[in-house]
Amino acid sequence: MAVSTAEKLNSPQVRQFSVFLQNKVGALLEVVKLLNERNVVVLALSIQDSSESSIGRMVVSDPDMVVALFEEHEIPFSECEVLVVELPEGAADLAKVLSALLKAEVNIFFSYPLMVRPRGRAVIAMHVDDTECSSSVLAGDGFKTLTQADLSR
Structure with missing residues (x-):
């Protein structure tokens, strides 16, 4: 893994x-x-x-x-660099994403939604103080972070 x-x-x-x-x-x-x-x-x-x-x-x-x-x-x-997180349940997942980042003590400087829905799911872009830690914590909580290749298809 x-x-x-x-x-x-x-x-x-x-x-x-x-x-x-x-x-x-x-x-x-x-x-x-x-x-x-x-x-x-x-x-x-x-x-x-x-x-x-x-x-x-x-x-x-x-x-x-x-x-x-x-x-x-x-x-x-x-x-x-921004972290782009897929929200499988849409807006209902926002609190779960924020809770995961809080547990990791990651600061969010700014955030906004994307106008596209890769794989049919809502996504949010976040500029955080530690992208690697954020990606790892979110993956551990079952969230997928997207790369530029995921968005540029």
């Missing part, structure tokens, strides 16, 4: 992009159109707005293409 866990943790994790947008009408649409022109699908989206700018957090179908596009078009961005 340790071998499958090691394989799971070594597979490509999900990359999230934080895009810094001017606070103007249509700024997000411009970015999404650019991605769509290269057949990149936004799988999850969260917007944090302030008076001067916005941050669009997104999970996409082709992270490598996004890096190239953002650099080519000089779009300011950063990226980080």
